[in-house]
Amino acid sequence: MSITLTINGEEHEVEAAPDTPLLWVLRDHLGLTGTKYGCGVAQCGACTVHVDGVPRRACVAPVGSVAGKAVVTIEGVSGPEADAVREAWTELAVPQCGYCQSGQIMSAVALLKSRPSPSDDDIDRGMAGNICRCATYVRIRRAIKQAAGEGER
Amino acid sequence: MSRWLPCALLMLAIGCDDCGEDEPEPVADPLPGTAGLRSVADFADIADEEARSVALFEEMGKVLTHPRCVNCHPIGERPLQRAGEPHQPHVVRGEDGHGAPGLPCASCHGESHFRTVPGNPEWHLAPAEMAWEGKSLAAICGQIQDPERNGGKDMEALLEHMESDALVAYGWDPPEHLEPAPGSQALFGQLARQWAATGAHCPPEPTGDVEGPAEASEDEVSPEAGEASAPTEKAE
Ligand code: FES
């Protein structure tokens, strides 16, 4: 069936069964491949997007459930937190292979939106659902603190 | 009993119809037992009212100590999942029970089940003061009647929570790979009403050195056996 989605501010008409994972639609139907497929079962965070401002694992979000909502992916994330995260991530060269990083960034931006000055505990808790197989966790933590304006440079 | 005092005061103050001077109404139209949970009618021949009340609560305990209920009433800040394993990933209750900033429950748990991920529009954890993972039935029984530890509920509100809350309902309607709580929510609600109507008595604390979650035994215990068979099996 035809479903209307708003992704990064743009409307898209897609032909998909409503129980198709949003991740499939983003990557395969719309070519938005910045959002990654890691586990497919809500265990790794690689597929994190924002739906109406709330982080959402796209691999377990049926596309029908986001019709009419505002979906933001790594390609479109914007605003002061996203800018600060981009800058910190680049400056500290956070990514190793990079595979997990779009998910890490989407979670980091969501964390900073609700906790502008996150403590180490806040970072542990807010980022607990994002796995990095290259173990860039130390740099991720530093970059989040830097983005919050608190990190050592 | 003193637990009725707030109810009585409320009645005096606002003329509450639901919590009159009478104790809660006994269940008039008992549902049949189903799916491992017995009917209110199965307890009718326990002559002593207190023993009947305790037996009814022990039957309710099959539900209260089932993983579908306990997993979201964890003692720590991390929920449990499946048969009671720590939730993976390591998520936490957060300030409002809806998860941590940056990782709300709704990141994964949508409005309905999706494959193996359970969903419910209300998905969240019970507050820490309402945690009963690992507690005895006696302790749970005292706790759920205490407004300080049950979210400020009087008995009627507690009964309504058990018989009609939409997230409590999830316990009987999980995704296919998860075992539902015994019985049905309607039957559980009847047991709870009958328990309240018989004085809301609690089982005694288990004796001996048994620690850990107490629950009603899987084996059928005849209602006559009534008084608190100290149940000790850990929920699967
Ligand atoms: S791909 Fe969605 S959480 Fe791993």
Ligand code: FES
């Ligand atoms: S940078 Fe390689 S998986 Fe995270």
